[in-house]
Each structure stands twice: as structure tokens, then as C-alpha cells.
Amino acid sequence: MATSIWWLRRDLRLSDNGALAAAAAKGSVVPVFVLDPKFAERAGAARMAFMLRNLRSLNDQMGGALVVLHGKPEEQIPRLAKALDVTDVHCARDFAPYGRARDQQVAAALAANGRRLVGSDSPYVIDPGVVLKDDGTALRVFTPFYKRWQQHEWKLVGDCAPTWKDASDFSDGIPHDPPCAATLPDAGETAAWTRWTTWAPHGLGDYKDVRNNPGIDGTSMLSAQLRFGVIHPRQLLAELPAGSGADHFRSEICWREFYADVMFHRPDSTWNNLQEKMDRLPVDTDDRAKHRFAAWCEARTGYPIVDAGMRQMLATGWMHNRVRMIVASFLVKDLHVPWQWGAAFFMRHLVDGDIASNNHGWQWTAGTGTDAAPYFRVFNPFGQSEKFDPDGSYLRTWIPEIAELDNTHIHAPWTLGLHAPAHYPAPIVDHAVEREEALARYKKVSGK
């Protein structure tokens, strides 16, 4: 029996893991994770810490067999393969732009010495690039994508019982967590499944209705685990009962796959507008915009729902999806700042930061991406707050300075005039004014 390497990247789990199963089928397995300096460039302490904690959990599950290497994958993986005299390196396919380029380099470096990088499985139920129209081209609208996506077959890989080969002599070790004040989700497969089994029985039933309410435990909050493959989305699909709540949850899983598919076909849309005509949309990047952006980052816009969302993200590495849309709309349409600034800030602070979901989510809000969103769709932060946090519980959790206000004024403390809390900032902009400004800018782009 041969020994092969299992290179973990975005599949930090032992259950239902196609790449691990492929490696284990050939003999003993050396599990390897490479701490790529490129990751630290974009990820903040929260995501780094969550990842390291998951590595520790995995290492415990493996009896200490995990080899952690520090450095560039295209150097570290071939070096280890050579040292261990291993022919095959197994991994799950990565479809994001950086991952594809990296894997090409690693595969080439391995091939130079007669070794192979073998891709099996991926972080998705259906691999990006597979769901296509009848004419073989990609889809750019969600609903038809969702219909076709559901017609594709998938099945669980199932668990395997790998024999770990001890190569710990080669390991650089798992570093300590970077300083991180945020309260993160518990790491590890067991904790992930505990969350699912405690949330799903009550959460799925009325998911469609309460998922938009940030003050309620209405979402699975498993995005970070999906990001790192602590849970595979097909494992969740396999758990779904019948019912409209579960149907809606399924469509949310599909959104993640849809955006990965869009990015696979258009890697340039990672940081550029998917719709080229939107390059003509005027955005502000001057000093005033920078100051406004700083206020947004530091949760002092004076709009409670916006500031609450930013505080939640800074404190926990996670923000409720409804609030992500609200703060994104505010940055793009009230402050007229490029969506890329917000997307990069999110990528730094989110534990679940996923380049495809994050950046195309931002593009959706900015009106530059998928979905020909009407240009007049401008979120009213006050109205959204009233509608989705009617009792103000979310606001009170994150902004104690205004917790004493009644359910009407808490959404808009400035309406109290002189009686507004002195220790909470006044709005940095007038939404009504900025809404008109945004409409004018967008209209300019749509009308030739």
C-alpha cells in the first residue's frame, strides 16, 4: 500500500470528505495544511484564529498527525512530497481565482518530479462550471440557475477510516492564535453539528419568515463552518426535511454555489464590476469619502442599524445577512463609496469571509453584479430597522448607549432632537438627500 498526502484547504473535516477518501483508498495518509502568507494578507485575526482552532481540533481527531507547513504552497507541498517520497497529493478542487492559480503552480512543481496533484470533490454540492444552459453557456440569473442546479444529482461521499502516517517531524506546528478580541463560534466538527442539531428543529420551520430578523436566532450561523469546510453543504442538504422553510434554506445554499459559479466563469469580477457599464457610475474617493468610510468602519454613522451591524461584525466576526445588506447599501448608496472598499473590509473582519459570496453579494447591493436590480432600490436604514427589528432587541444588544429609548425612537435617535442621547453620534449624512444623489448617479449610468 502506498502513502499519499492529503492537502487540506477549505475542507477542514474528516466526515464525508471526497479528497480524504481518495487518499485513504490508496493506503496511509499524511494530512497536511499549508499556512500560506497570502491568506494572512487578506484575513484578519478573527478568521485566522477560527481557522487555527479548527486545525487544532482536527489535529486532535487525527491523534496529532496533522503536518502544518509555513510558506508558499508551491514550495512546501513539493518539498514535503519529495521528502516523504510520495507520488500523489490529494486535495479538493478550489475554483476561486487565487486557488486555481496556486494549484496550477503546485501541480506543475510536482509534475516536474513525476508527482501528481489529484483533485477530487470541492466545497460545493455541484462544482462551479457544471450548471449550464442548454447551449452550454453559464447562467447569470439566480432563479434559472437554481432550477437547473436542483436537477443535478449529488450524493454523500460517506465516511472513511484513514490510517494516518506519522510525519510530524516535518511539521512546523500550529501557531498560537493572533491577538483577537472577537468572540468566535466554537471550532471543530462536533461543535458545528451541535449547532445544527440544536438550531434546525426550531429554525427551519419558520426560516422563511424569521431569517430576516437580526434580533432572532433565525439563521443557522454556520457560514464560517461552510467557509472552511468544517461542514459540507451537501451534508446539510441531506439533513433537510420537507417543507417551505427547508426549501428556502436550500436556496440559500444554492446562492453560495451560484456566486462561486459566476466567479468561476468571470474571475475578473472578483474585484471589478461584473457589468462593465457600471464602471461609469461616479463614486467618491476623496478625503470626505475617506472620512465617511472611516465612520462606517468604526460604527459611528449615527444610524443605529448600521452601527449595530458593524459592531456585531467587529465583536463576533459575523453579521446577520439582512444587516449586511443594510450596511452595504448605506456605504454604497448613502456614502457613494466604491463597493470594493466595503468588500475588502468585510473580508478582513468576517470569520466566514468567502471571496465569491462576499464580493458578489456586495456587487448585488451595488447594482454592478448579477440581477438587473432596479436602480431605485435604495435601502432606507430607518425603515429596514423598523421592519426587521421592530422591538429594537438587536439594536439594544449592540448599542447600549441607546438601549433606554422606546421602540419608536431607538431606530432614529435624532428624531428626539435635543433629547437625543448625547453619547451617540448624530447621523453623518441625511438619508433623504443621499438617496436622491444615488438615484441621480445611477440614472446617469442607465440612461445613455
Place this chain on the structure above:
DNA sequence: TTTTGAGTTGTTCGA
């Protein structure tokens, strides 16, 4: 090939 219908998540205004 042409035509037709539709497109995650909204807001405002006036009846």
C-alpha cells in the same frame, strides 16, 4: 431566429 416574460431581499406617494 424571434419573441416574450421575468428578474432575492425596496421605497414612496397618493388614494
Place this chain on the structure above:
DNA sequence: GTCGAACAACTCAAA
């Protein structure tokens, strides 16, 4: 308070 219409024009998908 509720409800429907208006807010444009375009791209996409499928018939």
C-alpha cells in the same frame, strides 16, 4: 393604516 402603482431600461432565459 393599507394598498396598488410608479419608479427605467436592460439583460437574461426559455419558449
